[in-house]
Amino acid sequence: MFEIERDIRSGESQHVGDYEIIPQTNVFLVKLRGHHGGFIWNRPRAVIVRTIDGEERILPVQDVTRNILWGMLAGGLLGAMLIGMINRNK
Amino acid sequence: MTDEISTTQSGEPGLDAFQDTMEEFLAAADVRVVYGEPIQHEDTIVIPTAEVLCVLGFGLGSGSGTNTQQNAESPSVGKGNGGGGGGRILSRPVAVVIASPEGVRVEPVVDITKVALAGLTAMGFMIGMMFRMSRRRHALRSIQT
Numbered sequence: 001m002f003e004i005e006r007d008i009r010s011g012e013s014q015h016v017g018d019y020e021i022i023p024q025t026n027v028f029l030v031k032l033r034g035h036h037g038g039f040i041w042n043r044p045r046a047v048i049v050r051t052i053d054g055e056e057r058i059l060p061v062q063d064v065t066r067n068i069l070w071g072m073l074a075g076g077l078l079g080a081m082l083i084g085m086i087n088r089n090k
Numbered sequence: 091m092t093d094e095i096s097t098t099q100s101g102e103p104g105l106d107a108f109q110d111t112m113e114e115f116l117a118a119a120d121v122r123v124v125y126g127e128p129i130q131h132e133d134t135i136v137i138p139t140a141e142v143l144c145v146l147g148f149g150l151g152s153g154s155g156t157n158t159q160q161n162a163e164s165p166s167v168g169k170g171n172g173g174g175g176g177g178r179i180l181s182r183p184v185a186v187v188i189a190s191p192e193g194v195r196v197e198p199v200v201d202i203t204k205v206a207l208a209g210l211t212a213m214g215f216m217i218g219m220m221f222r223m224s225r226r227r228h229a230l231r232s233i234q235t
Binding site: 010012023032038042062079 | 112115116118119120121122123124125128133135137139140141142143144145146147148149175177182184185187189190191193194195196198199200201204205208209212215216219220223227
């Protein structure tokens with residue numbers, strides 16, 4: 001029916017001063033059979049930073065907005081459960 | 091002087107357009123879509139990053155038929171094809187990569203409007219739930235008395 005692909009892709013490196021920056025993305029791809037459409041979720045994963053000395057650092061790209069929203073959802077569910085439990089005990 | 095009419099027939103007429111659309115859709119999975127063009131300001135380079143969601147769907151159909159009701163000896167033949175589709179692309183800024191001679195850092199982009207809207211929705215849901223529970227408690231008390 002459809003094929004699912006999950007991949008980490010690296011882009012072209014860019015040189016800034018003494019640094020070499022390589023961007024990476026997380027790709028989630030759903031293709032409908034017969035190429036009749038699909039779904040793509042492409043988001044930044046990390047930036048690999050290389051220095052002239054050969055030192056390599058991975059800087060993760062965090063989606064703070066999403067983290068806050070998930071935190072609020074978890075907090076809301078916990079709050080709802082607590083209110084329910086308190087009301088049941090009364 | 092003669093009028094010349096040239097027709098090009100390359101299989102299904104709309105198929106090429108759909109294939110082009112599909113190729114453009116698959117290009118949304120490229121790294122360059124997420125990481126924008128670097129913006130240079132003096133010694134510093136700023137690379138914006140965004141999350142991209144892309145949905146696409148389409149269909150093609152064709153059919154043919156003969157009509158023998160009007161003239162049985164020479165039936166009229168007809169055929170046709172058609173197609174349709176739709177899609178949507180959503181893009182949201184996630185972070186900014188700042189590269190300067192001092193170092194490289196990633197600064198997150200927080201969508202305050204989205205967070206505030208989600209917070210207000212959650213608060214409304216909680217208040218509604220509390221009202222419903224207190225109303226139910228009052229109803230139980232009135233039944234008991």
